[in-house]
Amino acid sequence: MRLESDSPQQHAPRSGLILLQALVLGLFCLFTLRLWYLQVHKGSKFSEMSRDNQLRQVLIGSARGRIVDANGLPLALSEPSFALGLVREDCEDVDATLTKVSEWTGVDKHVLTETFKRGKKRVKPFEPLILSTDLPFEALARIEANAMLYPGLEIVIRQKRYYPTGELMSHVLGYVAEANEDELEKNPQLSLGDSVGKQGLELTLENELRGSKGRKQVEVDAFGRQHNEAILEPPQAGKDIKLSIDANLQRESAKLLEGQAGAIVVMEPDTGKLLAMVSQPSFDNNMFVLGVPADKWRELRDNPRHPIQNRVTQGVYPPGSVFKLLMAAAGLSEGLIRPGDVVACPGTYRVGNRDFHDWKKGGHGALDLRGALVHSCDIYFYKLGDRMGIDRLHDYATASGFGARTGIDLPHEKAGLIPSKEWKRKRFGAAWSKGETVIASIGQGYVLTSPLQIARYLSALVNGGRLMKPELVQTEAPRLDATLPVKDTDRQIILDAMVTTVEQGTGKSLLRSDVVTGAKTGTAQVVKLINADVRQKTAQMPYEQRDHAWVASWGRKDGKTYVVVCLVEHGGHGGEVSGPIVRKIFEQLFGSAPARSAKSAAAAPAPTPATDPADVGD
């Protein structure tokens, strides 16, 4: 049978058979070569391309740290909120979808289109582009019910910052809000729709609070859908931060200023820790978290009482007589006065061809330093300032921490102003006049200080001369910034004078038997009134011309010392207006005064001079 098949009587064309063999051989060689080229020669390159194809790195958000008060009471929290996102890749008709979303959420279509356009540049097509944040429950339900008809819409759960204390802590905490283009540009870790600190501690402690995002690797298919995921780097939650602020004290202090414009600072002098930092009027920082509506913003911005401003760090005021504390220290330190030297106060002091008056018509007669401080004699300090000269005054005040930022962890702090000859030349192109030195030496004229600077300076006087950084964070170690250029004995003289002020002088409203209290009041003129005779009673003056009422005080009981500074903007007389406020704060700090002393304080709620309408210079 074999023979037959090999017979010459073949039916297949020879050339054809050769062709078939050649084709099979060619096929084998061609594809073997090609497979070798693709899989072996270029294999690793294609392998890499396949990995790039399928693996993407995605950031995982980190939980923002909480902020709590000294007692652990929450002041800033993150709570879940629902946002509406749009995955572009899955969306069939963007315009129709946005129209629907506008209908559901009540957000203007225009705004949504704008958000969408902005987001397109940053958000990858397979990731949800956030159109609307913090959906109310009704909108959420409506969207959930209809989402099937509009593919690509996705409810995204995000963190929303919430401040349980609202306006009580707004100036300290600030607020977070959606990151803007600049912030996104600066920090590659941020994604569109992320919140960042914009003001207050939320801004300055941003890096600690935010933590760091994690990274995960997700396997993505050709449609961008995510499959397996592996965490490459877990997110690091932000640090919880404990403040030195006592929310209770803060609340009671804020109540005392209600309806007024002003500031209260309570500081622990040894550490610089702030127990209360109140600025009134305030605003609700929760409003900013989701973007403040334009009309509300305008209302806040145009409010003549500037609720947004933190008066403690950003409000700068003439310190008035409170400045005499510094002047006394300067005079002693520079050797210009001795405590026992007696100076005559005839009621006026002439510099050049101008008379400068004391707040007390007719003057105080002869006074030593203690008397000058207790009775807040202007003439004593006019004379001292005149002898010192503005530049020495400037240098000494600057060395004591004035005219410069305190370095507190809050943004946009103001430095205040201590004038000098050079400053005036630069600022006004004019020569300094001696009269301006005289005015400056009672904390008027160009001199501007913030309540925080006063509190810090007073703390240094109390704590042994150490100028501390004002600190809001409980866990931070106290930081010594400078040492006051004042001898301990001189310091003690000033502190003693402050105690006497409470016992006998303008600070009588603070007197209580169980607490050693020292104070200096100040009534800072807002309008330049050369002639004290034409001064009116506070109540008769227009609000914006009324004096600022200062009290800078310290109290010590059972080894605990606190510095309390109160400023009531356009409040009128310092001792009269701010005194009772400070008294109540000490009641918070040390408990109510024993009955006996409370009675005596009630009997003399205001010092006698305050009843005198001409008592403006105190």
Add this chain to the structure above:
Amino acid sequence: MPFDRRLILCVNWPLLGLTALLFGVGVLNLYSASGFRMGDELSLQPFYNKQLIWGLAGLFCLLAMVVFDYKYLATIAWPLMIVMTVMLVLVLIFGKTVSGARRWLPIGGYSFQPSEIAKIAMLLLAAKILSKRSERLGWLDLAGILVVSLPVAGLIIVEPDLGTGLNVLLLVAGLILYRGLTGPVFKTLAVAGPILIPCGWFFLKPYQKGRILTLFDPQRDPLGAGYHIIQSQIAIGSGQMWGKGFLEGTQSQLRYLPEKHTDFAVAVFAEEWGFIGGIVLLTLFCLFLLQFYSTAKNAKDRFGSYLAAGVFFYFFWQILINMGMVLGIMPVVGIPLPFISYGGSATFVNFTLVGIVVNVSMRRYLFKKN
């Protein structure tokens, strides 16, 4: 019909074995290719089991092609061709349009593609006509065969179904080359071919031109025409030497690979089984083709030899064009890879044609009886 029991002894087991192997590889590969990932799960679409059912049905087609003497195929060649031509005309008029192509003729409750049967008819007819010639083909012979085949191919191409039309033409061309041309005809065509083929460019549709241009530069349209080529090469290349392993092909499971169960099925295979697997599959195909070669060589008559050669070309061109396309050395044309690509009618036709060749090969010793 007398059925000689000795026929059983002469059955071409290697061909049947290779067919079964290729089909098995195909189903296994489809099992993987039909999977795509949803979350962590691998979800399988029922391509592989459908293919299995069609394969079993195809086995009956194969058996049906074996039981009778293949010489009867010569007698039905003409009638079948005429019926199929009429159907191809009908399909153009009454055909069902699916995604832009009029290829299906509804008969009863079913749709069927006349072009698939037309391929078989063309094979039978070409083998019949050519087997009448004992010499190399002259001008007249060439004209004769082209007069029959060109209209059929044309009708299929205008459906449009370029792949099948091309398949028919190439099958006929293969058979003509197998028979051989006389010197002058061959020389003329050898010169005219390279001149005429570029002219064909002007008859191509823009998307077809695009596919050819893309072949030379896939990056010119990476998300359009070039996408298939790029992703297919990434899939194959990333398989490297040993492959990613069965059911581990990320390119296919994550749906980067288009048409992964039909035209690009072999890319899934190469991704998962690597260069080694590719060579094994290629070897299987070559051995498979060599079975047709030896059948063509040893057939008891010219008709049988041409039938076997025709089936050789039928498979050869599909393997060449499909793998060439998937490997990025030929333009994208919708031609499936026999046994590997998913497709019901293709599976029927493939098994039928193998059946015809088994028939030819098992009757090679029986010529004395005729």
